[in-house]
Each structure stands twice: as C-alpha cells, then as structure tokens.
Amino acid sequence: MQNQLQTTKEAITICRAAEDDAVVLAELGARTIRQTYGAAFSSEDIDRHISEAFSLKRLNAELANPEIFYLLVTVNQEPCGYTKLQPTSTSEAITGTGPIELVRLYLDSQWIGQGIGAKLMQTALEFVANNGFRTCWLRVLENNTRAIAFYRRWSFVEVGSEYYLAAGDNTVPVLLMTRLIN
Numbered sequence: 001m002q003n004q005l006q007t008t009k010e011a012i013t014i015c016r017a018a019e020d021d022a023v024v025l026a027e028l029g030a031r032t033i034r035q036t037y038g039a040a041f042s043s044e045d046i047d048r049h050i051s052e053a054f055s056l057k058r059l060n061a062e063l064a065n066p067e068i069f070y071l072l073v074t075v076n077q078e079p080c081g082y083t084k085l086q087p088t089s090t091s092e093a094i095t096g097t098g099p100i101e102l103v104r105l106y107l108d109s110q111w112i113g114q115g116i117g118a119k120l121m122q123t124a125l126e127f128v129a130n131n132g133f134r135t136c137w138l139r140v141l142e143n144n145t146r147a148i149a150f151y152r153r154w155s156f157v158e159v160g161s162e163y164y165l166a167a168g169d170n171t172v173p174v175l176l177m178t179r180l181i182n
Contacts, residue, residue, distance in 0.1 A: 010076055011077075012075055012116060013077075014071055014119065016072075017063060017082065018063065019060060019064055022056050022060050023056065024072065025063075025070060026056055026059055028082060028106075029082070029104075029106070032106035032107065033049065068084065068085070069086070070082055070083065071085075071123060073107070073123075075111065080110075081105075081111065083105045083106075083120060085103065085136075086100065091137075091176055092160075093162075093176045093178075094137045095159075096137075096178060097134045097135060098132060098134035098135055098181075099134075099135040099137055100133040101137055102136055102137070105138075117150065124136075128181055129181045133181060134180065134181050137178040138151065138156065140177060142173045142175055148175065157178060160175075161173060161174065162174060
C-alpha cells in the first residue's frame, strides 16, 4: 500500500511499514513521544516507556505480526510520522462490529499543521475499510484538546472514558472515541 501526495515543495509518501523499518520506527517513536509528552511526564518515565514500547525486539515482533499494522509517512524520503493499528476491543464502551484500535498516530512536531496528519489519518481509515474493519476506535488523553479536535474533525465521537496506564506507573484519564467505517 502506498499513497503519494505532491505539494509544491514536498513529496509525501505513506506506506505500510515493513520489518526493515524497525529502526526508523524506534527513532521516530522515541522522538514523537518526547515531543508529545515530555512536559507531562518525568524524563525517567518517558525513557522507560520508550524502552518498552519502542525496543527493536518489540517492534520487530510487531512488524512480523500480520495483525498489527504500521503506516509510515515520509516527507522527501525523511520519516516524519506513523500510525499503529491493531484489532482489539478491550473496553465495553466499544460496541461496533469489526473493531480495530488506532493505537498510535504521531507526527514529528515540525510537520503538525501542514496537512500531513490529515493525509495520514485518511490513509489509515482507507486501510481500515479495505481490510474489512467496521469500527475504528482510540484512546486520547482527556487534556489533549488539539488531538481531540483533530479526531472530531474525522468523525470520531466520544463513547466513554477510563484510566489508562501511561508512561511509567502513571495512570491517566483518557477518552474513548470511535468512528464507524462505511
């Protein structure tokens, strides 16, 4: 799967990540997590989260798993964002059929607000629909108003809330949002 968008200055490419993209995802994941949550959690908690979630061992296993889907976006061949999708429904609030979780959607901060996140979301939702899933859902920190507004623009609606174990041992309130796929 490859999706290309040409702008006047940048060439944007989105494709499904392959097993040889583990190092790229580890570096990109670490960078975007630090940018997104660096002020909200201690550096020790962020480091621990990164070492667990973005270890090469874990990423290699996830990239080899046919039920976990990473989409990688590049601008002028430089990685700048990604999504992680995984068929799960761990909350009673997720009631739609064929659920898949949008586990992560991150973009390097220098590219936020330039339409790349929207293109990544569009591609992710097309991927979801093309693979037979009928409900896409996600968790988002309750105080992440920018992300919540972004998801609402993509027709995600709030269906509940819960506490989620985030970086380190921090339990944080998150909203559960869902979108039905046509």
